[in-house]
Amino acid sequence: xxxxxxxxxxxxxxxxxxxxxxxxxxxxxxxxxxxxxxxxxxxxxxxxxxxxxxxxxxxxxxxxxxxxxxxxxxxxxxxxxxxxxxxxxxxxxxxxxxxxxxxxxxxxxxxxxxxxxxxxxxxxxxxxxxxxxxxxxxxxxxxxxxxxxxxxxxxxxxxxxxxxxxxxxxxxxxxxxxxxxxxxxxxxxxxxxxxxxxxxx
Numbered sequence: 711x712x713x714x715x716x717x718x719x720x721x722x723x724x725x726x727x728x729x730x731x732x733x734x735x736x737x738x739x740x741x742x743x744x745x746x747x748x749x750x751x752x753x754x755x756x757x758x759x760x761x762x763x764x765x766x767x768x769x770x771x772x773x774x775x776x777x778x779x780x781x782x783x784x785x786x787x788x789x790x791x792x793x794x795x796x797x798x799x800x801x802x803x804x805x806x807x808x809x810x811x812x813x814x815x816x817x818x819x820x821x822x823x824x825x826x827x828x829x830x831x832x833x834x835x836x837x838x839x840x841x842x843x844x845x846x847x848x849x850x851x852x853x854x855x856x857x858x859x860x861x862x863x864x865x866x867x868x869x870x871x872x873x874x875x876x877x878x879x880x881x882x883x884x885x886x887x888x889x890x891x892x893x894x895x896x897x898x899x900x901x902x903x904x905x906x907x908x909x910x911x
Contacts, residue, residue, distance in 0.1 A: 728756075729770075729773035731756075732753045735750045735753040736748055736749075746870070749877065749881070750777070751837060751875065752878040754770035754836075755812045756889075758809035759832065762813045763809070764810070767805075769809070771805050772802065774801045775798035775805075777801075787851040787859060788854070789856055805840070813836075815836075816828050816886075830883055837878050841874075852864065
């Protein structure tokens, strides 16, 4: 199989497919109080695992942010004070950091951990980073807009966030184990600069 001449088409295709997957996965959810249990974090972790921190973060952030805009998400804890576009910016940052953290650990070139250990460590670290960021946002919203809910909404969201984290840590490594060999066999990794796949150098 000949190697592709450039990586541009592969990069665009990857970002489009992974962003679309992140977008759709957020619809696979059910409400829990003022939050949701969903599959969005699983796909965000998978993006970081498959294509490294920077590209994974971009795909996960774009798809998740687009969901907030299309869904018209306005956090009820903020009492409608934060419009969906601003929520999308926050989501882009938070989901991007989730995927970045996971991708950097999984694709670390140091090779000190086995592949399986790196995958699960990356998944756990990325998922917990997001839990922390989401709860920080919830605390700030409650303090600013609905302080009477602080003692109720934060513990409730901690529970739903940890459930999402557990689901993501369980699902993302399984999907990675199925997709990673196929992508390597197809030559996709060779079509993308190593500095993007294995960041930092």
